[in-house]
Amino acid sequence: MRIMGLDVGTKTVGIAISDSFGWTAQGIETIKIDEAAGMFGLKRIGELTKEYEVHEFVVGYPKNMNNTIGPRGEASEQYAEKLREKFGLPAILWDERLTTMAAERVLIEADVSRKKRKSVIDKMAAVMILQGYLDSKKF
Numbered sequence: 318m319r320i321m322g323l324d325v326g327t328k329t330v331g332i333a334i335s336d337s338f339g340w341t342a343q344g345i346e347t348i349k350i351d352e353a354a355g356m357f358g359l360k361r362i363g364e365l366t367k368e369y370e371v372h373e374f375v376v377g378y379p380k381n382m383n384n385t386i387g388p389r390g391e392a393s394e395q396y397a398e399k400l401r402e403k404f405g406l407p408a409i410l411w412d413e414r415l416t417t418m419a420a421e422r423v424l425i426e427a428d429v430s431r432k433k434r435k436s437v438i439d440k441m442a443a444v445m446i447l448q449g450y451l452d453s454k455k456f
Contacts, residue, residue: 352392
């Protein structure tokens with residue numbers, strides 16, 4: 318049984334999966350969505366949920382720096398609720414402040430081209446979200 322981490326945006330969702338022990342997170346893909354059109358990528362998430370035997374979701378929760386919840390945080394709350402309703406599994410909201418910036422910094426330091434960074438940034442942010450959650454469970 319594994320945990321799926323998701324970095325939810327308006328146009329893409331980065332996906333990460335834990336190993337079966339719940340120790341490490343690996344990025345697997347970024348799926349295209351269209352939040353405005355009500356297309357949330359749930360079909361593909363369902364396929365991955367079956368393939369990896371996922372038993373829990375961790376959704377990035379972009380709080381404001383002053384700890385308030387803005388429009389993107391509310392969108393994450395709604396996405397987590399859609400996951401709960403569709404799959405009947407827990408969907409935990411996990412504070413993701415600065416993970417996208419941290420992911421971009423790691424990719425820049427690794428000398429990844431701007432074009433390549435754009436294609437992997439959401440997946441890398443999902444890894445950071447999920448790894449933070451996994452690390453918190455170890456203590």
